[in-house]
Amino acid sequence: MANTLAAATRRVLGSRRRGRGAAEVAGAVDAGDAALVADLVEAIGDDRVRADTAARYLASRDASIYREGNAGPVCYPGSTSDVAACVKVAIRHGRAVSPRGAGTGLAGGAAPLGQPVVLSMTRMDKLLEVDLDNGVAWVQPGMVNLDLSRALAPHGVHYAPDPSSQAVCTIGGNLANNSGGPHCLAYGVTSAHVVAVEVVLSDGSVVTLGDVTAEPAGYDLRGAFVGSEGMCGIATAVAVRLTRNPPAVCTMLLCFEDVSDAAATVSAIIAAGIVPAAIEMMDQRCVRAIEDFAQAGYPEDAAAVLLVEVDGPSGGVAIASERVDGIARRNQAISVRIAADEDERARLWKGRKSAFGAVANVMPDYYLHDTVVPRTRLVEVLERIYEIVDRHDLLVLNVFHAGDGNLHPILAYDSRVPGTDERVQAAGREIIEMSLDMGGALTGEHGIGVEKREYMNRMFTEVDLDQQSRLRASFDPYCRMNPGKVLPSAHSCSDIGALRAADAAGVWG
Amino acid sequence: MADFDEALAAFAAEVGPDGPVCVRGGGTRWHLGGEAAPGTREVQAPAGVVAFEPAEMTVRVRAGTPVAELHAELTTAGQRTALPERAGGTVGGALMAGESSIARLGLGSVREALLQARYVCADGRIASAGAATVKNVSGFDLCRLLVGSLGTLGLVGEALLRTVPVGETERWVRLAGAEAGAVRSCHTAASVLWDGTDVWTLLSGYEVDVDEDRGRLAALCDCEDVDGPPELPPHRWACTPAEAAAFDARNGAAGPFVAEIGVGVVHASEPQPSRSVEPGVVELNRRFKERFDPTGRLNPGRDPLRKP
Ligand SMILES: Cc1cc2nc3c(=O)[nH]c(=O)nc-3n(C[C@H](O)[C@H](O)[C@H](O)COP(=O)(O)OP(=O)(O)OC[C@H]3O[C@@H](n4cnc5c(N)ncnc54)[C@H](O)[C@@H]3O)c2cc1C
Numbered sequence: 001m002a003n004t005l006a007a008a009t010r011r012v013l014g015s016r017r018r019g020r021g022a023a024e025v026a027g028a029v030d031a032g033d034a035a036l037v038a039d040l041v042e043a044i045g046d047d048r049v050r051a052d053t054a055a056r057y058l059a060s061r062d063a064s065i066y067r068e069g070n071a072g073p074v075c076y077p078g079s080t081s082d083v084a085a086c087v088k089v090a091i092r093h094g095r096a097v098s099p100r101g102a103g104t105g106l107a108g109g110a111a112p113l114g115q116p117v118v119l120s121m122t123r124m125d126k127l128l129e130v131d132l133d134n135g136v137a138w139v140q141p142g143m144v145n146l147d148l149s150r151a152l153a154p155h156g157v158h159y160a161p162d163p164s165s166q167a168v169c170t171i172g173g174n175l176a177n178n179s180g181g182p183h184c185l186a187y188g189v190t191s192a193h194v195v196a197v198e199v200v201l202s203d204g205s206v207v208t209l210g211d212v213t214a215e216p217a218g219y220d221l222r223g224a225f226v227g228s229e230g231m232c233g234i235a236t237a238v239a240v241r242l243t244r245n246p247p248a249v250c251t252m253l254l255c256f257e258d259v260s261d262a263a264a265t266v267s268a269i270i271a272a273g274i275v276p277a278a279i280e281m282m283d284q285r286c287v288r289a290i291e292d293f294a295q296a297g298y299p300e301d302a303a304a305v306l307l308v309e310v311d312g313p314s315g316g317v318a319i320a321s322e323r324v325d326g327i328a329r330r331n332q333a334i335s336v337r338i339a340a341d342e343d344e345r346a347r348l349w350k351g352r353k354s355a356f357g358a359v360a361n362v363m364p365d366y367y368l369h370d371t372v373v374p375r376t377r378l379v380e381v382l383e384r385i386y387e388i389v390d391r392h393d394l395l396v397l398n399v400f401h402a403g404d405g406n407l408h409p410i411l412a413y414d415s416r417v418p419g420t421d422e423r424v425q426a427a428g429r430e431i432i433e434m435s436l437d438m439g440g441a442l443t444g445e446h447g448i449g450v451e452k453r454e455y456m457n458r459m460f461t462e463v464d465l466d467q468q469s470r471l472r473a474s475f476d477p478y479c480r481m482n483p484g485k486v487l488p489s490a491h492s493c494s495d496i497g498a499l500r501a502a503d504a505a506g507v508w509g
Numbered sequence: 510m511a512d513f514d515e516a517l518a519a520f521a522a523e524v525g526p527d528g529p530v531c532v533r534g535g536g537t538r539w540h541l542g543g544e545a546a547p548g549t550r551e552v553q554a555p556a557g558v559v560a561f562e563p564a565e566m567t568v569r570v571r572a573g574t575p576v577a578e579l580h581a582e583l584t585t586a587g588q589r590t591a592l593p594e595r596a597g598g599t600v601g602g603a604l605m606a607g608e609s610s611i612a613r614l615g616l617g618s619v620r621e622a623l624l625q626a627r628y629v630c631a632d633g634r635i636a637s638a639g640a641a642t643v644k645n646v647s648g649f650d651l652c653r654l655l656v657g658s659l660g661t662l663g664l665v666g667e668a669l670l671r672t673v674p675v676g677e678t679e680r681w682v683r684l685a686g687a688e689a690g691a692v693r694s695c696h697t698a699a700s701v702l703w704d705g706t707d708v709w710t711l712l713s714g715y716e717v718d719v720d721e722d723r724g725r726l727a728a729l730c731d732c733e734d735v736d737g738p739p740e741l742p743p744h745r746w747a748c749t750p751a752e753a754a755a756f757d758a759r760n761g762a763a764g765p766f767v768a769e770i771g772v773g774v775v776h777a778s779e780p781q782p783s784r785s786v787e788p789g790v791v792e793l794n795r796r797f798k799e800r801f802d803p804t805g806r807l808n809p810g811r812d813p814l815r816k817p
Binding site: 134209211275470 | 621663
């Protein structure tokens with residue numbers, strides 16, 4: 001088992017610098033594809049299909065470090081019927097279909113395996129309807145998360161899930177990954193905010209899962225579809241829940257001399273029965289990187305800072321923020337800063353939201369992990385992470401959703417230094433295994449994709465995984481949608497049939 | 510991976526690998542989605558709170574535990590779950606029925622409450638879905654699928670539930686002849702019920718905020734403190750929030766009613782006329798049942814499509 005894990009990780013890490021020559025991609029277009037492309041063009045128009053090297057290269061990867069994706073023709077559907085038409089053409093040609101949004105996924109979910117027809121959903125980016133009476137908005141899946149929030153602002157409502165990538169990522173990608181964000185601590189992740197979804201299934205039929213009523217009839221297919229990483233069908237319209245803007249907000253920056261004090265403060269806040277809208281933690285190395293990059297006004301001498309936001313009616317916000325302040329001071333906070341106005345609040349958040357950009361300035365390469373641990377064990381877990389990383393002689397920056405125990409240790413490194421990839425891979429594996437040993441989970445928001453596929457056996461039994469594959473097969477008995485992801489190879493063997501023979505060796509070998 | 514739990518193992522042994530079987534909880538929603546087919550063997554899920562972690566805001570509980578008993582324990586730490594309390598109703602029953610409490614605006618819906626489930630599959634083996642953390646996207650979301658499935662896909666033996674803090678102050682208020690929308694705009698309103706004439710609301714939160722909302726409502730209309738919600742008619746209709754807010758004489762067939770404003774559930778005196786479900790959804794429901802329970806042994810006779 002250890003060997004399989006190492007091999008899987010090595011495959012992910014080892015491939016990144018290799019890059020793919022243009023010739024290799026071009027060479028993949030064969031006569032079979034010419035007929036496929038002609039049929040796709042016939043189905044949705046020549047301005048909506050591309051089979052050139054550049055388009056396919058871009059559609060072959062996401063923001064993860066996985067570099068072995070291989071896209072077939074890329075379609076840019078403009079409507080649900082375009083999507084259905086593309087799926088039907090793919091069926092006729094015996095090809096799989098992989099949907100993609102903005103390609104910001106961090107687990108390789110949007111990296112197509114086996115030259116499937118790729119459906120890039122970015123042209124379906126309209127806000128279809130704002131239905132205030134029912135508290136929902138219908139949006140197309142290619143709409144960018146932040147554009148939706150902006151469009152809703154005049155109504156005094158917002159869409160609560162706010163991934164750090166919200167300026168680029170799409171609602172369809174959010175739905176497929178069941179994405180989170182800082183404010184999901186109090187408001188819940190994407191699944192809690194998707195009311196209904198129109199889906200094109202793997203046979204090309206269109207069906208609406210869930211509805212706007214309080215309790216839709218039948219199984220919660222909407223819930224089963226959310227988080228399915230493109231493997232159960234393609235979302236073509238989404239009804240999202242509208243959240244009323246809170247009457248009052250208080251944003252606080254708590255600074256500590258010791259990381260453990262910060263972690264203890266997080267646990268104490270939750271234990272006190274306070275559920276802030278957000279509790280984000282950044283350690284010193286991360287704060288310094290942020291300050292170099294975005295000048296958010298974080299103190300660089302603190303070992304760790306917590307960005308805490310409480311919201312709701314004003315009386316309670318005043319009480320809760322005072323309690324948070326008290327808890328922080330009892331846990332040796334060296335300073336507590338409360339944003340005086342909207343400007344200061346925006347600046348504090350800008351620091352947090354630019355953390356990943358900032359990290360890129362530290363080292364040429366970074367590997368962002370995403371695991372979850374019980375939030376009562378943060379002190380212990382952070383000590384273990386530093387210990388693991390030190391032992392492997394690596395650099396780690398921590399910036400994460402501390403309130404719900406969702407860790408994001410970022411290993412920053414330079415892969416040109418011989419032996420570094422191996423150390424990064426070993427440390428990453430230890431962090432994942434340590435998180436599971438603490439009673440945690442493989443991923444809190446980035447998904448399994450290809451990155452953690454071979455770790456699924458570490459968290460779930462054969463029976464558990466068999467149940468998960470039944471869910472997938474109920475939606476997609478043909479294993480035609482985004483094959484090869486999430487389930488470890490033994491459980492998705494029928495996927496192999498959907499992959500092209502030439503590619504299958506590369507994927508599964 | 511699942512820790513060994515004797516109670517769960519015993520439950521799985523009782524369910525066994527074949528033969529029609531159904532689980533009896535408190536029997537409070539026994540008829541939901543159809544009657545158990547004749548000759549079906551009845552089993553009971555194990556009971557008892559396994560571990561309550563107030564600082565984690567989760568509780569691990571066996572499915573046969575009455576919700577009221579669970580809540581009595583959670584209240585000692587100022588917490589509860591989103592599950593509705595019905596006389597005798599169990600955790601497993603509440604999850605499988607999937608019906609939210611009347612305080613859904615404040616507590617959230619039952620479908621978000623389940624973080625991890627250990628259940629007996631159709632072949633008698635024990636499976637685990639979800640994770641023991643408040644956040645998790647590791648693989649397909651079987652927990653959401655299980656909630657509301659009426660025990661037709663798997664028989665839940667143990668659940669890890671999210672808990673929520675109970676408001677520092679909670680008070681029910683009745684407003685004579687009030688406009689429901691105005692009450693809904695109160696941020697502390699955890700429940701807004703409307704019978705076509707009067708509005709009842711549960712204000713929940715910090716005392717200052719509850720008092721302020723109470724004052725705001727008093728300025729709008731006649732408002733009196735009451736012990737609890739009105740009596741709810743027996744039948745549950747699933748409507749859109751907009752339909753619930755406009756529920757009226759057009760629905761004469763419903764009889765006297767109490768509508769949950771902002772949610773869409775209407776408690777009516779007569780059953781809801783059967784809802785039309787699109788054929789594609791019916792087909793998917795069929796496929797799920799077939800894949801998870803090929804021989805149809807789990808809770809035969811019940812079908813979530815026939816809810817409510
Ligand atoms: C700097 C940075 C910060 C990030 N911060 C966060 C964060 O705070 N929280 C978080 O959760 N994630 C975060 N992410 C990860 C990523 O942004 C999210 O997973 C996001 O939801 C992906 O959206 P996308 O549009 O880019 O989807 P893609 O990456 O294009 O696709 C993601 C998955 O969705 C599927 N998919 C896309 N569209 C559809 C559709 N219409 N129907 C069905 N399946 C579809 C794809 O097949 C793929 O499996 C971050 C990423 C980066 C690079």
